[in-house]
Amino acid sequence: MTLPLVLIAALLFMALAVSWHRHVLLDDAPRLVAPERGWQMLSYLGTAILIALAFIPPVVIASALIGMSFAQVSQMGGTLWLPFMLVILFYVLANAMVLRLSVALPGAALRSVRPIRTAWRATRGHVGSFLLLAALAMVAQAAMSLLPAAVISGTGSVTATLVSGVVVSWAAALLALSVLTTMWGYFVEGRDLR
Known part of the structure; x- marks a missing residue:
């Protein structure tokens, strides 16, 4: 895919995400183009970039530590189950942290003041819920990664x-947007889960 197509797809997804969050939380009409949509999308993009920047240092450190443990185990001739379990543990912890930080994205779509800080404070004490969601997401991602092989072997097409x-990716993206919207509504706005 060329860079312009990637940029167009990213802009469309961001407009969809902002529209979805605002439709569910504010009952705005669901449309990709609306007054102030550009500012809402910039707020969303800025928040997403801050989340990514916050996530980079732990990933680099953990990757280095896991890489060293793989190297030591292979040099000593041991089994790789311990480093493999460390990778799974890190993956779940990292996903839980990203999920918790990503609760801020609907707040950014609403142009909330300091959405990351607001979401982080509102989700304090709910680490277990985010760990469970992260583990479920890991299982779902593993299942989704098997889909192309299953389709090609079944149809040959x-x-x-x-x-x-594409269909599964969009469905997963819409599910993720719905989960984040629900979490902002529940944790930050105090809405009931229905």
């Missing part, structure tokens, strides 16, 4: 594989 991949 590259087109069917691509179409099913």
